[in-house]
Amino acid sequence: MNATTADTLPYSRLRDMAVTERPQERLQRSGPTALSDSELLAMLLRSGTQGHDVLAVADKLLATAGSLSDLLSWTQNDFLRLRGIGKVKALQLVTVMELARRVLAASGSTTPQLTTPAEIANYCRPHTLGLAVEKFWVLCLNRKNRLxxxxxxxxxTATATLVHPREVFRAAIKEAASAVVCVHNHPSGDPAPSAADVRITRQLREAANIVEIDLLDHVVVGTPAADPIGLGFYSFRDAGVL
Incomplete structure (x- = not known):
């Protein structure tokens, strides 16, 4: 068999597996925990294309992303860059990732107590996954720091003025909040604050004193992988700015 012929043959891993060892059969027999990450992705993809066995495509997808959680930030175009994934499969995967983000966002208590920067970041991170622009949230809290x-x-965008203090405290006053926490994301994943972040935090601190609503913290949410110190968030309270 020459090299040209070998290169055009489809991958045969799935076809050559014993029936009892194929992902679908093991899923039915032992449940989803019996499958590897690649096999679970293969179950979503369902079939490969000419020259691309579905398990090979799933392996490549996982290797390119780095992990299942990294796929949460992928867009349709990201999926389409992989050979073996067409428009329909890309849209199916985008849909699954959006469902996963919504499940993560809804999995916590609807009235969590937010007292530490880590608790704040963990609560907000599901809402920041996959965002290509900066968003700014105000968390309105009661006297016991419950949301x-x-x-x-x-x-x-990262180059625009993201927020004005009046917008933050208008929302807080409307909700009769005793305190607020401000949160915004950095799409790059690195939570290190910019000069603009520091400037708006100081403005928010001054406005909080005027309206007599406690500004407990301003937290920048990124990802641990992109954070030089591995936390995945930055707290202006811990940094001594507040």
Missing amino acids: LRKIEVTSG
Whole structure:
């Protein structure tokens, strides 16, 4: 067999497997925990294309992304860049990732107590996954630091002025909040604050004193992988700015 012929043959891993060892049969027999990450992705993809066995496509997808959680930030175009994934499969995968984000966002208590930067970041991170722009939220809290409401105040780009203090405290006053936490994301994943982040935090601190609503913290949410110190968030309270 020459090299040209070998290169055009479809991958045969799935076809050559014993029936009892194929992902679908093991899923039915032992449940989803019996399958590897690649096999679970293969179950979503269902079939490959000419020259691309479905398990090979799933392996490549996982290797390119780095992990299942990294796929949460992928767009349709990201999926389409992989050979063996067409428009329909890309849209199916985007849909599954959006469902996963919504499940993560809804999995916590509807009235969590938010007292530490880590708790704040963990609560907000599902809402930041996959975002290509910066968004700014105000978390309105009661006297026991339990969440009354999370409000998206603005959405924009990294080069735009993201928020004005009046927008933050207008929302807080409307909700009769005793305190607020401000949160915004960095799409790059690195939560290190910019000069603009520091400037708006100081403005928010001054406005909080005027309206007599406690500004407990301003947290920048990124990802641990992109954070030089591995936390995945930055707290202005811990940094001594508040």
